[in-house]
Amino acid sequence: MSSFHFAILGLGKIARKFAHDLSLIEGAKLVAVGSRSQERARAFAEDFGAEYAAGSYETTFDGPRVDAVYIATPHISHQELTVMCLEKGVPVLCEKPLGLNLREVERMVSVARERGVYLMEALWTRFLPSTLKIKELIDSGAIGQLEGVRSDFGFLAPAATSGDFSRNRILNPELGGGALLDIGIYPQFLAQFLLGAPREVHARGRLTERGVDIDTTVTGLHAGGKLSHSYSTLLGGTKTEALIMGSEARIHWHPRWHESGAFSILRSWDSPPENHYFDFGEANGYRYEAEAVMADVRAGRTENADWSLEDSLNLHRTLTEVRKQIGVKYPGE
Numbered sequence: 001m002s003s004f005h006f007a008i009l010g011l012g013k014i015a016r017k018f019a020h021d022l023s024l025i026e027g028a029k030l031v032a033v034g035s036r037s038q039e040r041a042r043a044f045a046e047d048f049g050a051e052y053a054a055g056s057y058e059t060t061f062d063g064p065r066v067d068a069v070y071i072a073t074p075h076i077s078h079q080e081l082t083v084m085c086l087e088k089g090v091p092v093l094c095e096k097p098l099g100l101n102l103r104e105v106e107r108m109v110s111v112a113r114e115r116g117v118y119l120m121e122a123l124w125t126r127f128l129p130s131t132l133k134i135k136e137l138i139d140s141g142a143i144g145q146l147e148g149v150r151s152d153f154g155f156l157a158p159a160a161t162s163g164d165f166s167r168n169r170i171l172n173p174e175l176g177g178g179a180l181l182d183i184g185i186y187p188q189f190l191a192q193f194l195l196g197a198p199r200e201v202h203a204r205g206r207l208t209e210r211g212v213d214i215d216t217t218v219t220g221l222h223a224g225g226k227l228s229h230s231y232s233t234l235l236g237g238t239k240t241e242a243l244i245m246g247s248e249a250r251i252h253w254h255p256r257w258h259e260s261g262a263f264s265i266l267r268s269w270d271s272p273p274e275n276h277y278f279d280f281g282e283a284n285g286y287r288y289e290a291e292a293v294m295a296d297v298r299a300g301r302t303e304n305a306d307w308s309l310e311d312s313l314n315l316h317r318t319l320t321e322v323r324k325q326i327g328v329k330y331p332g333e
């Protein structure tokens with residue numbers, strides 16, 4: 001089988017981690033990188049052995065054949081760049097959040113479907129071996145009936161308490177900043193993945209002076225009256241763990257759950273935990289989503305069965321509703 005050619009657009013922090021993981025996958029090859037700066041593209045290409053370095057996103061596809069592109073720019077450009085790639089017929093793995101809001105995600109999905117070109121949101125947690133095992137255990141009745149989910153994700157964004165929000169993508173409204181879209185998306189993903197899309201959400205948030213959320217809590221009401229509790233904050237580190245409640249046992253997904261290979265099944269307060277541990281080796285955990293893209297595209301599929309476009313639409317319906325309730329609006333919305 002010939003090697004699978006990846007390109008990357010936007011050569012920041014996450015792009016480096018993803019490129020590292022690609023280098024661990026047999027049959028995957030990073031062939032082209034695109035940056036707003038020719039110099040950055042050249043340096044990145046050198047670091048990761050890509051043969052083609054483009055000084056603009058548009059010209060990234062003028063070199064060797066590209067089988068799929070990974071878009072790793074700030075949220076605000078996901079829609080535009082994804083549509084550009086889909087219109088060139090290039091399969092896309094786009095960083096989370098897929099779009100800034102539901103309207104953008106709907107447009108991206110409709111372009112992908114009209115053109116019959118592959119698109120997936122890079123919800124990498126969905127593809128971790130620990131996630132697959134947890135789902136398998138729940139489906140096999142290992143914790144009894146699933147009753148609810150609680151999870152959090154928090155860290156201190158350096159500028160969150162200093163009032164200087166301009167230096168940081170995460171707090172910059174012009175770049176789609178805020179806790180919800182950056183990290184709160186993970187607890188919402190988990191709630192939806194396990195309990196289905198919520199029928200209602202009730203959200204409260206604290207916003208910066210520039211109107212992005214730094215502290216957000218969401219209660220989701222799901223089928224059967226089941227509840228999810230999600231918390232995301234940029235005010236400080238939280239445990240970033242998940243508790244999945246069943247009628248007979250709980251699953252404690254260890255910190256930081258969204259990237260963790262470790263979880264325990266807790267049957268009662270006085271019985272020892274049943275520990276599960278998955279070692280990702282040298283990988284950061286992004287290799288699994290990349291492998292999913294490779295398998296899909298090679299098989300001629302236009303979306304992924306485990307994190308489908310319908311899943312992304314549902315997730316972004318929730319996120320957009322949460323933002324409406326807490327009052328976060330980005331420029332141009």
Ligand SMILES: NC(=O)c1ccc[n+]([C@@H]2O[C@H](COP(=O)([O-])OP(=O)(O)OC[C@H]3O[C@@H](n4cnc5c(N)ncnc54)[C@H](OP(=O)(O)O)[C@@H]3O)[C@@H](O)[C@H]2O)c1
Pocket residue numbers: 009010011012013014015034035036037040041072073074075077095096097122124169175181182
């Ligand atoms: N899956 C995960 O675990 C994970 C983790 C972190 C972030 N993310 C997602 O990945 C995306 C990028 O995050 P990041 O932390 O890698 O950000 P970052 O370090 O700021 O890098 C983003 C890159 O995008 C490009 N870019 C294009 N327009 C830009 C603009 N107006 N301002 C700044 N950069 C711009 C830049 O690359 P060039 O200059 O080379 O064009 C920049 O280096 C976000 O959507 C975020 O949600 C995902």
